[in-house]
Amino acid sequence: MSAERYDAGYQGEPGAYSEQAGWNFFGPSAHLLPCRTLPLLFDAVLEGRARSAVLPVENNLAGTVPRAYELLADRRLFAHAETQVHIDHVLIGRAGAKLDAVTRVLSHPVALDQCRGFFGGHPACEPVAAFDTAGAVAMALEDPSGRSAAIASRRAAELHGAAILATDIQDHPENRTRFLLVDRSPEFDASRARRLILWLQLAHRPGALAGVLHVLATSGANVTKIESRPIPAPRFEYSFIIEADLDDTSRVMPTLVRVEAVALGVTLLGAF
Amino acid sequence: MSAERYDAGYQGEPGAYSEQAGWNFFGPSAHLLPCRTLPLLFDAVLEGRARSAVLPVENNLAGTVPRAYELLADRRLFAHAETQVHIDHVLIGRAGAKLDAVTRVLSHPVALDQCRGFFGGHPACEPVAAFDTAGAVAMALEDPSGRSAAIASRRAAELHGAAILATDIQDHPENRTRFLLVDRSPEFDASRARRLILWLQLAHRPGALAGVLHVLATSGANVTKIESRPIPAPRFEYSFIIEADLDDTSRVMPTLVRVEAVALGVTLLGAF
Numbered sequence: 001m002s003a004e005r006y007d008a009g010y011q012g013e014p015g016a017y018s019e020q021a022g023w024n025f026f027g028p029s030a031h032l033l034p035c036r037t038l039p040l041l042f043d044a045v046l047e048g049r050a051r052s053a054v055l056p057v058e059n060n061l062a063g064t065v066p067r068a069y070e071l072l073a074d075r076r077l078f079a080h081a082e083t084q085v086h087i088d089h090v091l092i093g094r095a096g097a098k099l100d101a102v103t104r105v106l107s108h109p110v111a112l113d114q115c116r117g118f119f120g121g122h123p124a125c126e127p128v129a130a131f132d133t134a135g136a137v138a139m140a141l142e143d144p145s146g147r148s149a150a151i152a153s154r155r156a157a158e159l160h161g162a163a164i165l166a167t168d169i170q171d172h173p174e175n176r177t178r179f180l181l182v183d184r185s186p187e188f189d190a191s192r193a194r195r196l197i198l199w200l201q202l203a204h205r206p207g208a209l210a211g212v213l214h215v216l217a218t219s220g221a222n223v224t225k226i227e228s229r230p231i232p233a234p235r236f237e238y239s240f241i242i243e244a245d246l247d248d249t250s251r252v253m254p255t256l257v258r259v260e261a262v263a264l265g266v267t268l269l270g271a272f
Numbered sequence: 273m274s275a276e277r278y279d280a281g282y283q284g285e286p287g288a289y290s291e292q293a294g295w296n297f298f299g300p301s302a303h304l305l306p307c308r309t310l311p312l313l314f315d316a317v318l319e320g321r322a323r324s325a326v327l328p329v330e331n332n333l334a335g336t337v338p339r340a341y342e343l344l345a346d347r348r349l350f351a352h353a354e355t356q357v358h359i360d361h362v363l364i365g366r367a368g369a370k371l372d373a374v375t376r377v378l379s380h381p382v383a384l385d386q387c388r389g390f391f392g393g394h395p396a397c398e399p400v401a402a403f404d405t406a407g408a409v410a411m412a413l414e415d416p417s418g419r420s421a422a423i424a425s426r427r428a429a430e431l432h433g434a435a436i437l438a439t440d441i442q443d444h445p446e447n448r449t450r451f452l453l454v455d456r457s458p459e460f461d462a463s464r465a466r467r468l469i470l471w472l473q474l475a476h477r478p479g480a481l482a483g484v485l486h487v488l489a490t491s492g493a494n495v496t497k498i499e500s501r502p503i504p505a506p507r508f509e510y511s512f513i514i515e516a517d518l519d520d521t522s523r524v525m526p527t528l529v530r531v532e533a534v535a536l537g538v539t540l541l542g543a544f
Contacts, residue, residue, distance in 0.1 A: 039388060060502055063342075066334045066382065109381065109403070110338065116311060129401040131381070206519075207489035209498070210482060217479035226481070226512070227499045230332055240498070247478075 006033035008181070009041045009050035015134035015156030017085050021179035022054045024083040036131070038067065042075045045183060052183040053077065059087070059177045062110045064227060069241045072182060072269050073199050079180040079270025080188065082195070087175040089115060091166035092137050092157045093149040099165045104128050104143070106136035107151035115151055118169040125149075137162060180270060190252045193271040196221070200240045201265035209240065211262045219255040220247040237264060278305035280453070281313045281322035287406035287428030289357050293451035294326045296355040308403070310339065314347045317455060324455040325349065331359070331449045334382045336499060341513045344454060344541050345471050351452040351542025352460065354467070359447040361387060363438035364409050364429040365421040371437045376400050376415070378408035379423035387423055390441040397421075409434060452542060462524045465543040468493070472512045473537035481512065483534045491527040492519040509536060 007026045010018035013034050022032040033050045035041035044050045055072065058064045072079065089111055093102060105112070105125045112119075112127040119127055130136035133152035137160050140150035149165055150156075157164050180197075202208040216223060225243035246252060252271065260266045279298045282290035285306050294304040305322045307313040316322045327344065330336045344351065361383055365374060377384070377397045384391075384399040391397055402408035405424035409432050412422040421437055422428075429436050452469075474480040488495060497515040518524060524543065532538045 037385075058502075062338045063501070064335065064499075066338075067385065070335075109401070113309075113339065127403075129381070129403050131399075131401050204494070206492055206494045209495055210485035210489040213482035213485055217482040220478055222476070222478045223481055223500070224510075225500050225502075227336075228495070228497050229335070230330075230497075238496075 005048065006031045006050040008052045008054050009033040009035045009044040010054040011035055011038050011041050011056070012132040013134040013138065015137065015153055015159045016132055017087055017153055017177060018054050018056055018179065020085045020153070020155065021056070021083050021177075024085065025054065025081060025181050038071055042071055042077065045077060046075060052181055055079075055180045055182050056177055057180055058225070059110065059175070061114060061172055061175055069199070069227075069269065070229075072180075073267060077182040077184060078186045078188075079182045079197055080272050081181040082178060082272070083181070084176050084178050087114075087170070087177055088153065089151050089170045090154055090157060090164045091118070091149050091169055092140065092152055092160070092162045093165045094141055094146050095161065095163045097146040097149070097163060097165060101146055102149045102165065104140075104148045105151060106130045106140050106148065108133050108136070111151045114171060114175060115169045117171045118166070134159075182270070186268070188271040190271070192249055193252050194246050194249055195270070195272050196244050196246065196252065196255070196268065197270035198242045198244070198259065199267040199269055200242060200259070200263045201237050202240060202263055204238050212259060215258045215262055216242070216244055216255070219251050219258060221245065221251070221255055222247070277320065278303045278322040280324045280326050281305040281307045281316040282326040283307055283310050283313050283328070284404040285406040285410065287409065287425055287431045288404055289359055289425055289449060290326050290328055290451065292357045292425070292427065293328070293355050293449075296357065297326065297353060297453050310343055314343055314349065317349060318347060324453055327351075327452045327454050328449050329452055330497070331382065331447070333386060333444055333447055341471070341499075341541065342501075344452075345539060349454040349456060350458045350460075351454045351469055352544050353453040354450060354544070355453070356448050356450050359386075359442070359449055360425065361405075361423045361442045362426055362429060362436045363390070363421050363441055364412065364424055364432070364434045365437045366413055366418050367433065367435045369418040369421070369435060369437060373418055374421045374437065376412075376420045377423060378402045378412050378420065380405050380408070383423045386443060386447060387441045389443045390438070406431075454542070458540070460543040462543070464521055465524050466518050466521055467542070467544050468516050468518065468524065468527070468540065469542035470514045470516070470531065471539040471541055472514060472531070472535045473509050474512060474535055476510050484531060487530045487534055488514070488516055488527070491523050491530060493517065493523070493527055494519070
């Protein structure tokens, strides 16, 4: 356990959208630790370097972040809050660079895919994959020719003292990513929680999932997210991630008891 | 409509796992068209250059392929068959290269994430993101220093005349990707289909999803995949992707009629 601990870790570099989510949770003076990958982010929490992690779970256009819930379940962290960040991509280059001279545009593959209209209108620009948006800015600025640019946030441009070469470059203005705040404590206030995040194992037969959803519906729980996950072995089980909102906080514990009665296994991944 | 048409298009370059899926569908003498991105792959089918597309939909470790089902729904193609490809990553470099000299390892981010044990044991190797596994091989071979390598299939190594520097580098040997064969025809044989792929719009209230799943369960349909998708506007609807296997082929049309009666909207994305 190091002497200095961060309020939270996040995946990416300063200027990443995940960093903005960290500020949403902890305010503008938060101590935030950038981590290269999601597994390294979880390591930072489990090893005590950061008290919590800012975990991106889904984007309204791109869908669920691969392996986000799996890591939450496997590494036994627990979600206590959520926030959303509005994604507003801009094209970033060296000061003095011209959009007409750009031939390589670096960013995370999801961000590149969200700007297909831009690439269609600028056929000289080749999309190039990078691990994260803010890191792509640093890579683009390393190219002295001025032919490289990156797609990332305005904040990433400011941090690097870089120029914004184009704005409004994403296909859909309504572009949001949802983040969970997770830490090692599984404790929550059952008298105040309205959102449950569950990982369920069910028998692989018609009606098993319908039975669980009937229990949730009759408990007044509205399912806001559901995803199946195949389990490679044994062959006859399936697992499901379910997020549900309760209309009455007094129902948290009775709902969990009723779900446990009809599922092969239940893991509570978060409650808030 | 060009004179020559391909049996199918696939995303990636020759040697990609998607190309193997194409051979599963059409045999070893298939005419397959490599496409850089999934949207370009759909363009190839809609413009008549390829008769069908090989669409990756999920990997048992990484989950659903982002936007795969959205593209299927938005572009109005229809799934007629599925296949699975066993993923067996190897490390590929220039002939004569030594593993000890490698400092950059290029691949698709999902493939890099599936080889975390390898990177843990080889800290000198930095993972570098690329659009696809087979394309990463070409990029690695362009580096004359011998310090670049790529993670891709054995077939990609053979096609490039490259050396295999390491095998058994993925964390989990049970690594499979499932592909759908999709084309422009929505016709299917209702007397033979057992698998239904549905895109549903449901009211945003407790019990709406439970109602649909009750209909499926009492129709003898076993849900093998389910994923919710938020709809940005209007606020009070949700959409769901559901794959279900029927135990009796005579139930395809009655099941569809019963589902349509309880959903706000139903789109059949595939049947086979």
